[in-house]
Amino acid sequence: MAELAQLIDSEVFLAYATYTTIVLLKMMLMSVITAYFRITTKSFSNPEDTATFGKGENAKKFLRTDPNVERVRRSHLNDLENIVPFIGIGLLYALSGPALSTALLHFRIFLGARIFHTIAYLTPLPQPSRGLSWAAGYAVTISMAYRLLTTGLHL
Amino acid sequence: MAELAQLIDSEVFLAYATYTTIVLLKMMLMSVITAYFRITTKSFSNPEDTATFGKGENAKKFLRTDPNVERVRRSHLNDLENIVPFIGIGLLYALSGPALSTALLHFRIFLGARIFHTIAYLTPLPQPSRGLSWAAGYAVTISMAYRLLTTGLHL
Amino acid sequence: MAELAQLIDSEVFLAYATYTTIVLLKMMLMSVITAYFRITTKSFSNPEDTATFGKGENAKKFLRTDPNVERVRRSHLNDLENIVPFIGIGLLYALSGPALSTALLHFRIFLGARIFHTIAYLTPLPQPSRGLSWAAGYAVTISMAYRLLTTGLHL
Numbered sequence: 282m283a284e285l286a287q288l289i290d291s292e293v294f295l296a297y298a299t300y301t302t303i304v305l306l307k308m309m310l311m312s313v314i315t316a317y318f319r320i321t322t323k324s325f326s327n328p329e330d331t332a333t334f335g336k337g338e339n340a341k342k343f344l345r346t347d348p349n350v351e352r353v354r355r356s357h358l359n360d361l362e363n364i365v366p367f368i369g370i371g372l373l374y375a376l377s378g379p380a381l382s383t384a385l386l387h388f389r390i391f392l393g394a395r396i397f398h399t400i401a402y403l404t405p406l407p408q409p410s411r412g413l414s415w416a417a418g419y420a421v422t423i424s425m426a427y428r429l430l431t432t433g434l435h436l
Numbered sequence: 437m438a439e440l441a442q443l444i445d446s447e448v449f450l451a452y453a454t455y456t457t458i459v460l461l462k463m464m465l466m467s468v469i470t471a472y473f474r475i476t477t478k479s480f481s482n483p484e485d486t487a488t489f490g491k492g493e494n495a496k497k498f499l500r501t502d503p504n505v506e507r508v509r510r511s512h513l514n515d516l517e518n519i520v521p522f523i524g525i526g527l528l529y530a531l532s533g534p535a536l537s538t539a540l541l542h543f544r545i546f547l548g549a550r551i552f553h554t555i556a557y558l559t560p561l562p563q564p565s566r567g568l569s570w571a572a573g574y575a576v577t578i579s580m581a582y583r584l585l586t587t588g589l590h591l
Numbered sequence: 592m593a594e595l596a597q598l599i600d601s602e603v604f605l606a607y608a609t610y611t612t613i614v615l616l617k618m619m620l621m622s623v624i625t626a627y628f629r630i631t632t633k634s635f636s637n638p639e640d641t642a643t644f645g646k647g648e649n650a651k652k653f654l655r656t657d658p659n660v661e662r663v664r665r666s667h668l669n670d671l672e673n674i675v676p677f678i679g680i681g682l683l684y685a686l687s688g689p690a691l692s693t694a695l696l697h698f699r700i701f702l703g704a705r706i707f708h709t710i711a712y713l714t715p716l717p718q719p720s721r722g723l724s725w726a727a728g729y730a731v732t733i734s735m736a737y738r739l740l741t742t743g744l745h746l
Contacts, residue, residue, distance in 0.1 A: 309574065357517065456679055519675075
């Protein structure tokens with residue numbers, strides 16, 4: 282396990298592991314927020330989920346969409362669409378030997394941008410708050426991909 | 437390639453590779469189930485997909501949503517939302533040197549929980565079957581993240 | 592960092608890194624295409640996004656779904672559903688020591704299939720163009736998973 286120990290002890294990889302774990306936990310929080318809004322607004326997609334709130338016709342009225350639930354779900358999907366590229370490209374970037382300070386700059390901006398994106402989406406803050414935070418995370422991922430594709434390629 | 441061979445030969449990593457592959461294949465199965473329900477219920481989202489079943493106005497009626505198709509799609513999206521964090525955090529967890537028996541416990545509970553979640557979603561089983569299986573997979577991922585963040589951090 | 596350097600210098604891993612980066616950038620492009628169609632058709636999901644185009648009742652009419660926007664979003668979700676398994680299984684496959692030519696064959700077919708899938712989805716081309724390109728990418732991922740599960744398993 283010597284190699285694994287050294288791999289995980291590299292500071293850049295450790296930083297990648299830390300930020301990836303935190304940003305994934307943030308994304309997982311969206312499931313809990315969705316459940317919270319579904320229960321407080323009594324808005325469900327599945328008939329079996331409404332059984333607690335009533336029977337028969339009375340339960341059917343809870344099969345509805347609520348604007349707040351839909352907003353959280355869009356925010357969750359946006360996380361998936363942006364965090365998946367960050368994790369995949371970030372892993373390869375972390376293994377490509379960047380300077381620790383440069384890597385940390387990328388990871389910190391991404392995490393901050395995604396946290397701010399969620400706040401801007403759920404509050405909601407007026408545009409372009411959400412747009413700019415999305416763009417910041419997007420730019421970080423493009424920057425890591427650029428380094429990867431310019432330092433080594435095997436097509 | 438000595439390092440790679442040793443990396444892949446670590447039993448924890450091999451277990452991670454096995455469970456990740458199986459849980460991703462399970463997720464991929466959802467695409468086939470969606471296609472199956474789309475074809476058997478003749479419910480499509482794209483006009484070009486209905487051409488086999490009729491022409492002009494006759495084909496348009498197949499551009500509809502079917503409750504079973506939507507159910508499979510929600511199940512698929514729930515897989516994405518939960519399996520992506522498991523893969524990302526699980527990879528880093530597997531590289532952080534946990535005991536094999538502890539790691540296997542995490543991976544087995546997660547795989548079992550996600551398979552049961554799909555069964556509970558598609559049958560559908562009465563709640564809280566689906567809720568509990570979702571929570572079990574969620575708890576496994578949180579547990580791995582907790583170990584990662586407490587054994588080493590680089591913020 | 593010797594191990595990392597050797598890891599990233601393995602030609603199979605370098606090929607994996609290259610194709611993964613490109614296919615993730617292709618997926619990220621879908622966000623920009625969605626934004627483009629949302630703006631050109633003035634079709635938004637969030638009230639705060641319509642503020643530029645009008646106020647009060649005048650802005651509300653832009654809270655609508657457009658067939659082209661929905662098409663791009665389905666294409667984006669299909670990318671997520673298929674590229675996530677490719678990245679996860681592909682990483683493990685790349686570490687399992689396949690022949691470079693075999694690995695390249697897998698990665699090239701996958702990238703080509705996903706690019707063609709997007710073109711077939713957005714044009715749209717008549718079926719079975721989209722179906723076949725989806726199946727090609729799916730088959731590549733299954734083939735890599737098959738190798739993984741037959742060369743080493745730890746259940």
